[in-house]
Amino acid sequence: MDSSILLLEVADQIATITLNRPEARNALSFALMTAIEGALAKIAADPAIKVVVLAANGPAFCAGHDLKEMRTLQSREQVASVFAQCARMMTAIVRLPQPVIAKVHAMATAAGCQIVASCDLAYAADGAKFATPGVNIGLFCSTPMVALSRVVGRKPAMEMLLSGHPVDAATAQGWGLINHAVAAAELDAAVSDMARLIAAKSGYTVKVGKEAFYRQLEMDLDQAYAYTAEVMTTNMMAEDAREGIDAFMGKRPPVWRGC
Structure with missing residues (x-):
């Protein structure tokens, strides 16, 4: 696991995974997705860990795929391998034995929004926003759509996918994308309280x-x-x-x- 782009801490039966590419708005590069997969595999094998918090450093929670890296790919097979890796990572979140709570402090777009939708629970700062803006650059958010359409109703999901417009945290809560929108100063405590509550269960x-x-x-x-x-x-x-x-x-x- 690349310790510079992904941080993993364990305390009181709670694992915290922190995306740490702030300069790239935590875009999902090959290396970052590989690191996330590795962290999830390590956590899955540790029954002492009861809950996982997925957080991020920097000005954004996650900006989706690393488009600069994607544009360097030369073949269909290379592109397909990126989306296959992303699918494995998202599926690993869903299939992880432990519940995963997304702690969203800022913007989550495209595959970043997909991460939020894939987590079991999600808390967001009231200033956070969510979007699937691929349609704006000619690349429909088809894989993020899989997770999004499973937690949000059809009409809201299609609105996000077709317009590409961001929605605020209050709207995301109303649509079921997140559980709660809270004041930014209360986000850490809200997530910690829920994580500790779950960790106290069998x-x-x-x-x-x-x-x-x-x-x-x-x-x-x-x-x-x-x-x-x-x-x-x-x-x-x-x-x-x-x-x-x-x-x-x-x-x-x-x-x-x-x-």
């Missing part, structure tokens, strides 16, 4: 629930109920579920074992 239970959430979304109603009933049955037999129920009935704090 890591096993949260992992099971996150995986089930995304899988059932792709099923029809009958399949979803059959699948989640099986998930809950397995979950019910786990030690943490038994401990949690016993603790609730005994009016005491649970002691999670992670299994």
